[in-house]
Amino acid sequence: MHSVLQSLDSFGGIYVAMFLFAILSGVFPLANSEAAMIAFGAASSYSVPKLIVLAVITALGQSVTHASVYLSGRGLAKAGSKSRPKLEARIAKARELGARWEKSELTMIALGATVGIPPQVLVALLAGVIGIRMRTFVSIDIAGRIARFVTIVLVAHLAR
Numbered sequence: 001m002h003s004v005l006q007s008l009d010s011f012g013g014i015y016v017a018m019f020l021f022a023i024l025s026g027v028f029p030l031a032n033s034e035a036a037m038i039a040f041g042a043a044s045s046y047s048v049p050k051l052i053v054l055a056v057i058t059a060l061g062q063s064v065t066h067a068s069v070y071l072s073g074r075g076l077a078k079a080g081s082k083s084r085p086k087l088e089a090r091i092a093k094a095r096e097l098g099a100r101w102e103k104s105e106l107t108m109i110a111l112g113a114t115v116g117i118p119p120q121v122l123v124a125l126l127a128g129v130i131g132i133r134m135r136t137f138v139s140i141d142i143a144g145r146i147a148r149f150v151t152i153v154l155v156a157h158l159a160r
Contacts, residue, residue, distance in 0.1 A: 015057055022061025027069065027121055033058050037149050048157065049111025055153045059145035066124040068139050073128025094129040106133055106140065113144020120145075 018036070021064045025031040037058060041051055077091055105127070112123035120141065 011022050018054055019057050019061040022058040026065025033062060033149065034152055037153040038156040041158075042151040042160045048154070050159055051153045052150055055149035056146055059142065059149045062120070063138065063142045063145050066120055066145075067134070067138055069121055069124040070128040070134065070137055073125040073126075074131070074134075075117070077129045077131065085127050091129060094126055095145040097126065098132075099130075105130075106136070109137060109140045110144055112139045116148070 014048075021031060021036065022033050025033040037055060040046060040054055044051075063099070073094075076087075077094075079087075108118070109123055109127060109132070112118050112120035124137070124141070
């Protein structure tokens with residue numbers, strides 16, 4: 001692992017690699033950013049500041065994915081789906097679900113961003129469909145993801 005990290009480090013590529021990996025891991029569960037943060041924290045010789053930077057970059061990469069999914073949900077909700085009754089039924093179901101969370105939608109976003117329950121990618125889609133303001137969603141998502149990944153990498157680093 002050290003030789004791979006040294007090769008990536010020599011060009012600053014570790015930052016780009018983690019950002020791209022995080023974008024992928026936002027929607028593809030087998031690419032696991034949490035596992036990568038644990039590996040960096042536990043097995044690398046990186047300093048704490050560098051680990052924190054990597055955690056923030058990872059958080060931002062996943063937030064890019066979540067914002068894209070949010071925008072997809074927003075577009076889906078606005079699309080003329082009258083000619084597609086199944087799609088319209090699914091959108092109506094999502095809005096019903098959103099109505100149940102109406103008083104605690106910010107909590108739902110925060111829980112998805114920090115704890116991961118419900119999965120943040122699903123929260124992003126639902127937030128877009130039900131019309132939560134984008135800046136509200138993105139602000140909570142970024143802050144929660146940063147807290148999540150910094151905590152993961154620091155706990156792994158301290159536990160080694």
